[in-house]
Amino acid sequence: MHQVNLAENIYYLGFNDRRTHLFENLWPIPYGVSYNSYIIVDEKIALIDTVEHSFTDDYLSQIEILTNGRPVDYLVINHMEPDHSGSLKAIVTKYPQITLVGNKKTFDMVANYYKVTANTLEVYDDSELPLGTHRLRFATIPMVHWPETMVTLELTSKILFTGDAFGSFGTLDGGIFDDELNLAMYEEEVMRYFTNIVGKYCPHTQRALKKIECMDVKMLAATHGPIWRSNLSYIMDRYEKWSTYTTEIGAVIVYGSMYGNTAKMADVIARQLAVRGVKNIRVYDASKTHASYIISDIFKYKAFIVGSAAYNNELFPSVETLLTKIEHTGIKNHLLGIFGSFGWNGGGVKNLQKFAETIKWELVGQPVEEKGTLKTEKFEQCIELANAMADKLLG
Ligand SMILES: Cc1cc2nc3c(=O)[nH]c(=O)nc-3n(C[C@H](O)[C@H](O)[C@H](O)COP(=O)(O)O)c2cc1C
Ligand SMILES: [Fe+2]
Ligand SMILES: [Fe+2]
Missing domain, CATH: 3.40.50.360 (Flavodoxin domain)
Incomplete structure (x- = not known):
């Protein structure tokens, strides 16, 4: 596999699903969907979310390559929906000393969905976690689009890992970053993703946007679809428009x-x-x-x-x-x-x-x-x- 760097020692670790017909067994995905996870390899190694469970074997192999066999220290759980927590149990089994990083709503879900016990680190808005050169800072964005959802900012690279916020349907067909692909091909899928999945929670999305606008962010790395590094306003403006019910x-x-x-x-x-x-x-x-x-x-x-x-x-x-x-x-x-x-x-x-x-x-x-x-x-x-x-x- 190609190594895909977002910044030095920060890698994309995602998979394309072209097999599933209905996302959440409900929404058609004729162009598929990607499950994006990320890994930061520093003195400490941190995964940001995992992937859908059917990709677990490949996911674990990729982690081994990128870490050179070192154990993973942290799994940051921005979102517990099973399309992102699907490999959680396998990760905890493989790296039993790992610490799960989440907020006060997260760990209850971990226990209830996966019956997993592991070390945990509860974080709050503006809590920081040093990894070595890199440092993570957290902010909750409740109901975008689950109660436990949060975002994680890597402070040196200014990459914001956003969970499902700013996500899109559509697999990453070669291009992974917004400047590597024709955004016109994602226009409808970005909007369907927002309106079908996040759209019920527009007031919450507004609150999340206000939080994110106060952060110094250079890249938005969501759990589905393109990574936004050149054209952040493309996605931010659309979220602003849709979450305020602004129509044409x-x-x-x-x-x-x-x-x-x-x-x-x-x-x-x-x-x-x-x-x-x-x-x-x-x-x-x-x-x-x-x-x-x-x-x-x-x-x-x-x-x-x-x-x-x-x-x-x-x-x-x-x-x-x-x-x-x-x-x-x-x-x-x-x-x-x-x-x-x-x-x-x-x-x-x-x-x-x-x-x-x-x-x-x-x-x-x-x-x-x-x-x-x-x-x-x-x-x-x-x-x-x-x-x-x-x-x-x-x-
Ligand atoms: C299975 C079935 C059930 C219907 N139930 C009603 C009804 O409850 N009340 C009514 O006024 N007409 C009822 N109709 C008549 C249709 O509403 C009517 O023929 C209408 O013009 C059909 O419009 P359409 O051509 O757009 O399907 C029913 C027709 C069918 C085939
Ligand atoms: Fe989700
Ligand atoms: Fe998702």
Whole structure:
């Protein structure tokens, strides 16, 4: 393997996963994901996080090469999620004298997930750990995106090891540092990673950003995706934007439709938005496009217009599932429009109205509900809904 230096005696030690279909068994990763660990070889040797358990054998071999067979003294645990703590037990077994470094929330998780006992060192905000030439300083960033998450700053190189913060889906296909790869290829994956994994905790992300902005940082080394050393503002600015729910002018239109009646209404609304000058319009069939992509676009654009066919007195199931996920993200500051088709006594729009009450986004225009296929009167109402939304979006 190539040795990848972040700075003198600080190495990248990560693996590409192109096999897993769903991250957290939930989110599609067509471009895979990397699990990034790091090692600092000094008078004392410190690992920063580990990797997903299926890479453990290779991981241990790489550590032996980089340490020249010396034992590892510390394992800094920035994050306990198993995609990073997956090799923890193997590390403790191989290096029984090792000291686990974490905060007061960490060690309870170590015991509960791995039934491991080891030496521990509890650290706090601004605690320091000397390794020789290198020195580590810690700061907790709770709920970005677990309770125990923290970041670790190496003071001589000014590298901040950030755990999942600033991470991305997508394997590292040769390029590991931001300046070695085409960032355009990561644009969507960086955003999906944030919106799917971290996006529920935007207020916590804001607090974490405030802490990090006070640090003297030259490189951001996350546990997934590229290492940011040339273009830190690329990722910092995006985190600032997304975690404050700052959106662009545009609309995401999603529908659930069995026989195309609700889909037709979506197309009418989309067309009228375009006629009015809205350029960013995405129309999705909730049964086909995974919520991962839809949620990402909702973070991007100000308006969300959702339609549902009535289905056994309820929402169409794929719409219901999507709306539940959206509620769970806690995303704020959006405009909402609703529509649907029914055949007997409804169930779609009625439940979309309940969603509107729960989510507390600004309901724009009148809900449009058609019986069966779209006819002149409801066509006009779809146009009015689109016009009302365009007025709000374009000001
Ligand atoms: C399995 C099934 C369940 C349905 N349940 C309801 C219902 O509870 N209430 C209602 O008004 N219409 C119900 N309908 C009728 C549809 O909502 C109606 O045909 C609507 O126009 C379908 O829109 P679509 O073409 O977008 O799928 C149901 C239809 C099907 C096939
Ligand atoms: Fe995580
Ligand atoms: Fe992770």
